[in-house]
Amino acid sequence: MTRKIISLLLAFSLLAVTFAGCAEKSGKQTDAADTSQTPTDTETETRVDYFATLPDYDFGGKTCTFLCRTELEHEIAVEAEDGEIVNDAIFKRNMRIEEAYNTKITYHAIPGSWADAASFQSAVTKAVNAGDSSYDAIAIYMAYGAPLASQGNYYALNKIPTININADWWVQSLVENNTVYGNLYFIIGDLSLTMWSYIYAIFFNKQLAADYNIENPYQTVKDGNWTLDRLIELSKLVSSDVNSDGKYDLEDQYGFITNVHSMRAIVTSFEIPFTQRNDEGGFDFVFYNEHTVDVFNKLYDFVNNNDSSFILDPNLDHAGGQWLSKIFVEDRALFMTYTLDMTDMLRDMKSDFGILPMPKYNETQKNYMSHSYDGASIFAVPVSASDYEFSGAMLDAMSAESKYTVIPAFYDLKLMTKVTRDDDSAEMLDIIRQDMTYDFAYVHTMSVDYVFSMFGDMIGTQNDTFASTYEKKAKSLDKLLETLLKNYAKVAESQQ
Numbered sequence: 001m002t003r004k005i006i007s008l009l010l011a012f013s014l015l016a017v018t019f020a021g022c023a024e025k026s027g028k029q030t031d032a033a034d035t036s037q038t039p040t041d042t043e044t045e046t047r048v049d050y051f052a053t054l055p056d057y058d059f060g061g062k063t064c065t066f067l068c069r070t071e072l073e074h075e076i077a078v079e080a081e082d083g084e085i086v087n088d089a090i091f092k093r094n095m096r097i098e099e100a101y102n103t104k105i106t107y108h109a110i111p112g113s114w115a116d117a118a119s120f121q122s123a124v125t126k127a128v129n130a131g132d133s134s135y136d137a138i139a140i141y142m143a144y145g146a147p148l149a150s151q152g153n154y155y156a157l158n159k160i161p162t163i164n165i166n167a168d169w170w171v172q173s174l175v176e177n178n179t180v181y182g183n184l185y186f187i188i189g190d191l192s193l194t195m196w197s198y199i200y201a202i203f204f205n206k207q208l209a210a211d212y213n214i215e216n217p218y219q220t221v222k223d224g225n226w227t228l229d230r231l232i233e234l235s236k237l238v239s240s241d242v243n244s245d246g247k248y249d250l251e252d253q254y255g256f257i258t259n260v261h262s263m264r265a266i267v268t269s270f271e272i273p274f275t276q277r278n279d280e281g282g283f284d285f286v287f288y289n290e291h292t293v294d295v296f297n298k299l300y301d302f303v304n305n306n307d308s309s310f311i312l313d314p315n316l317d318h319a320g321g322q323w324l325s326k327i328f329v330e331d332r333a334l335f336m337t338y339t340l341d342m343t344d345m346l347r348d349m350k351s352d353f354g355i356l357p358m359p360k361y362n363e364t365q366k367n368y369m370s371h372s373y374d375g376a377s378i379f380a381v382p383v384s385a386s387d388y389e390f391s392g393a394m395l396d397a398m399s400a401e402s403k404y405t406v407i408p409a410f411y412d413l414k415l416m417t418k419v420t421r422d423d424d425s426a427e428m429l430d431i432i433r434q435d436m437t438y439d440f441a442y443v444h445t446m447s448v449d450y451v452f453s454m455f456g457d458m459i460g461t462q463n464d465t466f467a468s469t470y471e472k473k474a475k476s477l478d479k480l481l482e483t484l485l486k487n488y489a490k491v492a493e494s495q496q
Contacts (some may be wrong), residue, residue, distance in 0.1 A: 150488045165184055206240060241307075304464075
């Protein structure tokens with residue numbers, strides 16, 4: 001998937017957000033905005049008004065209701081403008097769609113954290129089993145939302161003519177890797193703010209880089225040389241037993257700090273597939289091989305067997321990044337892996353920092369790869385919805401307009417300008433966003449014994465028996481995958 005954000009957005013995305021809510025369906029702009037920031041014709045031509053490319057609809061005042069998570073209801077709608085750039089972009093997105101389509105966007109929010117998985121899943125299945133048409137669409141936590149598809153709760157999106165699942169505002173990696181027997185039952189894209197804020201990346205401390213005469217890491221990325229070996233090499237230059245107590249702990253200085261979730265993500269960055277599509281339209285496990293074992297051993301040694309690295313105790317890992325951010329803010333780590341929402345914890349950091357993609361395994365690897373934390377929102381249409389075409393049209397419209405207005409507001413203004421502080425980090429984010437990937441086994445990890453977590457969890461718990469552990473689990477994993485695919489086959493047959 002290519003999502004190259006043209007650098008001009010950095011300067012003009014505020015203007016775009018201001019205009020977009022008032023723009024007519026034709027894509028023409030109103031005269032209500034601050035004309036002191038009006039872009040030139042050339043600058044205007046660099047932007048695509050995605051919503052204006054969609055068909056015209058008149059839904060006669062019909063309300064589109066989402067079932068969503070209480071913690072993330074703002075992804076769907078906000079009550080009013082309040083001067084906060086992202087809030088206002090969401091409000092204007094909805095206002096534009098509501099006026100153009102003669103409809104209303106609303107939601108029913110219930111608790112939806114990981115701890116609420118069972119209750120949120122139950123809310124979906126109860127509505128479906130009762131034929132309750134209250135919900136036109138569902139925004140759900142990816143990890144526990146995906147299993148509901150194979151149980152027949154979602155209608156196949158590819159069968160809905162009003163949603164273009166191949167459009168640029170939907171992540172094509174998820175579409176390609178999670179279409180089963182010809183059907184796609186959920187999707188992720190620019191409508192999901194959590195997808196963007198949960199992308200895994202590497203933060204680097206510019207002050208430490210200068211103090212230790214570290215090369216410009218931005219240029220290393222651009223040259224294609226940002227690899228695991230280079231990360232290891234640079235990390236070893238910076239470690240220090242700060243308190244001189246003869247051991248390395250939370251009080252010391254490191255070249256590289258990380259946590260278990262980031263170690264899970266690094267498998268993706270090394271372009272190691274867990275599954276591969278077979279001739280029947282299903283999937284086979286292809287994860288376990290000599291290369292994967294070599295990668296595990298190299299990472300394990302780097303993270304656990306030298307003083308340049310520190311991995312957070314998994315028992316502390318649920319503190320929301322506070323421990324990692326504390327080390328980083330105090331200039332005691334050169335590199336730190338985390339999701340991009342870490343930037344909120346670094347706002348008061350005195351030293352400057354930058355953002356880099358996760359490294360490639362070696363220089364022969366073509367692209368820098370990443371994915372987002374599996375708590376990001378995926379979107380689906382319940383089979384109990386009253387009008388699939390209405391649901392599809394609304395999902396497509398909201399994601400298309402989000403790509404045009406909300407995402408530029410969220411990244412180019414809130415993240416890039418206020419936090420990352422330099423144009424190079426903006427370019428790095430473009431690189432990160434170009435090649436996000438969502439392996440079938442990652443998205444469906446709950447259904448296959450959390451196989452995607454295995455790699456990182458074993459490193460985090462200092463268990464170096466990866467090869468033997470996987471070999472013991474291989475048959476049971478194959479059986480679980482077989483069962484999952486059989487269930488998907490039944491769903492496909494029922495929706496013919």
